[in-house]
Every structure is written in structure tokens, then in C-alpha cells.
Amino acid sequence: MTAKKERTRALILETSYTLFAQHGFSKITMKDICDATNLSRGGLYSHFSSPQEIFETILEGLNQKDEMNFYQEMESGVAANVIMDRALLLMEREMASPQDSLSLAIYEYSGSVDANLMCHFNQSSEQKWAALIRYGIEGGEFYKVDIEELVRIILYSYQGVRMWSRIIPMTPDVFRSITSHIKKQLYRQKV
Amino acid sequence: MTAKKERTRALILETSYTLFAQHGFSKITMKDICDATNLSRGGLYSHFSSPQEIFETILEGLNQKDEMNFYQEMESGVAANVIMDRALLLMEREMASPQDSLSLAIYEYSGSVDANLMCHFNQSSEQKWAALIRYGIEGGEFYKVDIEELVRIILYSYQGVRMWSRIIPMTPDVFRSITSHIKKQLYRQKV
């Protein structure tokens, strides 16, 4: 409500994001968040009443802003392979630092998660990539691939790598070989 | 040591496997395992002293037995696409029931997991699939694909799907589209 409350709320969300990204969902307690934010129990509880509530708020926030906005670039007439290159690079970056992403926390949370929220998240992501590929095909830049199939290969193979790269050390060439495969499927001219 | 102890130990491991597969790693307590096995605290603690120890023992056990033995079939001269078909089908089955696999638990456990154990697990899996693809190429059944690249696509895209299918409901056609993509990459004759 007030300015101060707003700032504290933002602090809690930011701090919790880091905690969830680093340690996953289950391990994080209200006490951890108290300690990390330097708030007392009372201070924290007046904003949120459980790690679950905090986590859901974070997820909703993520759902709002969309860091990779293909649509805008497509409308501006940017070449499909330029957009794709950039998007794949972003994916690689993300994979290289899995401890900054919520994927573990989301996965852990899956037991109690609101499936609708996740469904929507997933669908809008699939649609975005499908639109990009369709754009590339229509522009004659990409091969006429099975769009749905390739979207899934893209999303899930990166997802799988992101997961494993948290468990075992991975060299960038693993990420690159995924990217390379995708590009081979799409790009008519050699890369 | 004795027969009874051996049996109890096996019971603990089996029961815990189910618990970990269903609920992940972090949530499971020694008390849960006591309840599920109908052992008292003393009984359980005389075998294992933490969920972590139990989980590691389970992982080691999994590392021993290899349910998909390609090598044997390859030596028997079975056609590569027959082996591949069967293997992909197994993957699809596995994905359809993610609550039976330890993937969530392993992922959660990743903070404290023994990276060497996981590395070995992963490498032997990659090697196995690479050997199969090489076998198919040498036999003239498969296209001359980039083996390492395709192995990663196979392993990680299935992994990613397995993960998401725990979070959101997935129809079998998602699994099939992955399989379909792989077969297209490999099989010279239409499927």
C-alpha cells in the first residue's frame, strides 16, 4: 500500500527469488527468508504467510513480463534467422547458469502447483516459438519442418540440459550441439 | 549380515524408492520411512542414519543394473532399427509415468549429490546410445548423422519432457512427436 510496504515487498520477492533459484523450493523456510531479508517474523508475515505464497507471487510476476518478445521483432520485419540466433543464444546463456533459474524450484513445487498456471506458461511459450518458425518458413528462410514437432524438440531438449547441467558439470559444447542441431533443421543456408 | 537384516534392508530400499519417486527427495523424512515400512525408529536407524544415505544407496543400486542393454542385442546381430524402436518405446513408457521415476528426487538432490556418480551414469548412457547409432550407420540402416549431437537430442529432450509431464498433463502425442523426430533423423526408409 504505502511506499515503504511496497519496497519491503519487492525486497522479499527479489531475495526469495535468489533463494529459490539456488536451493529449490522445499528447503526454503520462512526463517530463511527472514534471515536473508533481515526482517523479523512479524515483518515478513505481515506481507506473506508462507513460502508457497511468495513463490506463487514470483511465478505470476514472471508470467507477466516476457523477456523474449518475438512478436515485436517479427512485426518489425527482422529476419527470422536473426531472431532465432538471438533466441537460441539466450537459451544457451540460461543453461550455462542454471542456478539463476527457477526450474528446480518449479519442478519441486510441481506437487502442489497450480497446473493451470504452468499450462498457460508452457502453451504461450510453445506458441511463441511456433510463430517464429512459421514466420521463417513463410519468409522462405526456413525449411518446411513439422513446426509442432520441432518446437517440442527445442523446448524440451534445452529443458533437459538445463536440468542436468545443475547436477553435473557441462561444457558449453553440449549447449552448442543442441543449438547446432536446431539450426541444421531450419536454416536453408549453411551456418 | 544375517538373513533377516538383509530382508529388512531390501524392504527399506524398495519402500523408500516409491516414496522418493512419488514425493521427491526433500520432503521425505526418516519418520515417513518408518511409517511406510512399519519399522520403529530404532529398527530403521540400525540400517541407515538419514534419508540421504538411503537415497545414495538406491542410486548406487540403479547404477549397477542396466535395464536397456543394447550391447547384447547388437552382438546378436539384431537390426539397428528394431533395437532403436524398442528403446524409444521404453522411453515413451517411462515418460508416461514420471511418478515412477527418481528424476524429480535426483534433481532435488542435485545440491548435495555426488557429481561423480551422476557423471558416470550420464556418460555410460550417452555411450550406449552412441554405440547403437554407430551400429546403425555402419550397417547402412541409418543416415550418417552427427552421433554425439543426436545422442544429446535424444537424451535431453526425453529428459525435458519427463520433467514437464510431472508438472502439467501431457498427451501421448507429445512423446510421439519426439520419437518421430528422432526416427526421421535416422531411418533411411520411411516409418
Added chain:
DNA sequence: ATATAAATAGACACGGGTGTCGATTTTTAA
């Protein structure tokens, strides 16, 4: 400046998991 409301601190009792240890039961072997 001061009254009012908002935000925070920190103590409290509670619940639940932990690890231990002596008593008890079951297994093993002579």
C-alpha cells in the same frame, strides 16, 4: 509538530522430526 495509522520487532507456545539408548523380542547356533 503531532496525532493517527501503518509497519516491524521479538517473545511465546506449539508441533513435528531427530538421534539416542536401554528394554524387549527375534534369530542364530551349539
Added chain:
DNA sequence: TTAAAAATCGACACCCGTGTCTATTTATAT
């Protein structure tokens, strides 16, 4: 069968996170 050893039981004290509640501090508005 019976004594020794092995395995299990279950109570106990302990620790830690929870959620609440009141006193106190800080912000807001007149």
C-alpha cells in the same frame, strides 16, 4: 532346547521452524 547375539521397539530429550500476538518503532497526513 537354550544361551548368546542380533535386530527391533518405543520413549525421551532435543532442536528447529511455525504462526500469533503485543509492544514498539516508523511513516503519513493534517
